[in-house]
Amino acid sequence: MEFAFSPEQEALRDMLRTFVAKEVRPKAHTWDTTGEFPGETVARLGGLGILGAMVPEEYGGSGMDTVSYALAVEEIGKGDGSLGLTVASHNSLCVSHILSFGSEEIKRRYLPDLASGRKLGAWGLTEPGSGSDSLSMRTRAERKGDRWVINGSKMFITQGSVAGVYVILAVTDKEKGKDGITAFVAPSGAKGLSVGRKLHKLGMCSSDTAELVFEDLEVGPEAVVGRVNSGFRDTMKNLAGGRISIAALSMGIGLGAMQEALAYARERTQFGRPIADFQAIQWMFAEMATELEAAELMTFRAAALKDSGRPYVQEAAMAKLFASEAAMRGTIKAVQIFGGYGYTQEYPAERYMRDAKLCEIGEGTSEVQRIIIARNLIRGR
Ligand SMILES: Cc1cc2nc3c(=O)[nH]c(=O)nc-3n(C[C@H](O)[C@H](O)[C@H](O)COP(=O)(O)OP(=O)(O)OC[C@H]3O[C@@H](n4cnc5c(N)ncnc54)[C@H](O)[C@@H]3O)c2cc1C
Structure with missing residues (x-):
């Protein structure tokens, strides 16, 4: 059992961390309040190969495995949930459906534009x-x-x-x-x-x-x-892969909120001490970090199973269910740690909390994930 990312995966993560720190985090608040679609930044992600993440090179993509792709969605989600959702839905819903089931003619016609970001899906x-x-x-x-x-x-x-x-x-x-x-x-x-x-x-x-x-x-x-007439069955397969990306997005949002809350808790003083010194605050961080770590393990395991061609539907549903709910719980705690400022748009905690909620709804609600997981168990799959 190997828990390490490859050197290529680490390089991808570092490259995106730098990109997100410079190009995403500073703009996320403005995008959120104006609702403006960040077309230029999305196009730049196309230039970095993120919009054709799992598309083979012969169709103009980056040919990444699912683990690398999940890593990319997580890093982008740490900076901005909306941008993470753009990347995840483009890759995992539209592009993936064409890539997995489209004819050669359809792939040649549409994938190069989608993979480069010249067109969004x-x-x-x-x-x-x-x-x-x-x-x-x-x-x-x-x-x-x-x-x-x-x-x-x-x-x-x-x-x-x-x-x-x-x-x-x-x-x-x-x-x-x-x-x-x-x-x-x-x-x-x-x-x-x-x-x-x-x-x-x-x-x-x-x-x-x-x-x-x-x-x-x-x-x-x-x-x-x-x-x-094969569209519904293909869709169910497509959505199973999509759930890995929503789990990755959830982790990103949860971890992004936790990083912001940690920085704040170290700086904010009450009763003459940083609030990070209070055990009540420390316990919130301990729970957040533990749940998000568990979410990461589940998500990357589901991704690794998919990459190795083994069954992953159940693991993807579990990862999506757990990661989205962990992100929701974690971002609510982040708002609490920011106190009154957490309830305002002066700080990003409330944005992370609002963004996290979508992960419990999109690509199958938490209730639907529970139905899938229970059904698989009862049928003995
Ligand atoms: C921001 C956003 C982006 C989206 N993007 C896309 C997209 O790109 N493409 C796309 O096709 N869709 C997209 N969706 C749709 C999304 O997948 C659906 O909203 C989601 O699947 C839930 O469907 P619904 O909204 O109709 O809720 P409903 O199905 O009406 O559910 C309402 C409530 O009832 C519960 N419920 C329903 N059935 C059961 C049951 N059998 N047992 C227990 N509880 C149940 C649900 O869990 C939920 O709590 C998006 C949604 C949002 C909000």
């Missing part, structure tokens, strides 16, 4: 009326000769209004349930694909979240990602 599963129960989606794709006509809408889509490439899940055979859903890819600007309202959120404020509307969006047979 969005992935649409959730709808206004269907989230956890994604199988009850209402977006339909109907055959018209050898073409497909898509009608419906999607809700809460990350990069919804800034993406250049969209992967969209739609019902293609209503009678077949899980075997009646297909994934399609469409570029921004396609006739019939429009962006609905942009959503204003509790946290992750500079991550772009929007509604998508499809009105007779017509695509050819070459736009099918995977096989016709």
Whole structure:
């Protein structure tokens, strides 16, 4: 059992730490309060190879393993949860779906732009009326000769209004349930694909979240990602990998908040002593650090299992569940350590806390993770 990162992974981590310290942390508060999408910084991450993290070099990507990718998401999340979410959703939802299931033609057409960051990717599963129960989606794709006509809408889509490439899940055979859903890819600007309202959120404020509307969006047979009617099963596989990135993002947010709280607790004096001297504060740090360490072990183990081709669905769900809830508990403690200042936007603790909440909801809520974990246990998997 080896618990060390490789020299390449350490170099990646150090490079991103420097980038985040210079380019992300100082700007995160402004992005959060204005809600402005940090397009320039995202483009620079493209230049660093982070937007094609797991894409093989032949398609213009960095060819990283999942452990390295998780490390990258964690480091970015330490500086800014929203930016971490942009990176995670682009890579783990849109790019990964195309990479894992797309035809060679689709990969050659879309991956180089996505991997370089020339275009951002969005992935649409959730709808206004269907989230956890994604199988009850209402977006339909109907055959018209050898073409497909898509009608419906999607809700809460990350990069919804800034993406250049969209992967969209739609019902293609209503009678077949899980075997009646297909994934399609469409570029921004396609006739019939429009962006609905942009959503204003509790946290992750500079991550772009929007509604998508499809009105007779017509695509050819070459736009099918995977096989016709295999979209739902492919989606479940895609989401299992995505959970590792949300677990990594959770760790980043939790650790980022802890670092800020540590610095504050060493400086802030009450009763003539730094508040870090008080046992009540020390215990909060001890609990935060222990839970986040456990989250790291679970997350990197799930990533390592995926890299070695072994089953990882259960471990990814457990890592996502534990890490997101540990981040939530940890960031609440960070706000408490900052006292009254923690409740203001003068310090970043409250931003981390608001950002952490999304990790308990996106890519399957904590309740859904518990259902997956229990179901696997009961079925003996
Ligand atoms: C900021 C943000 C970004 C997102 N990005 C994307 C994206 O890029 N692409 C995309 O497709 N989706 C995206 N989503 C959607 C996200 O995946 C869903 O919000 C999530 O899966 C929950 O679905 P829902 O919001 O419809 O809640 P619901 O499914 O309506 O759930 C409401 C509550 O009921 C609980 N619940 C539901 N079913 C059960 C059950 N069987 N047992 C116990 N409890 C249950 C849930 O856990 C939750 O607490 C995003 C959401 C947000 C907020």
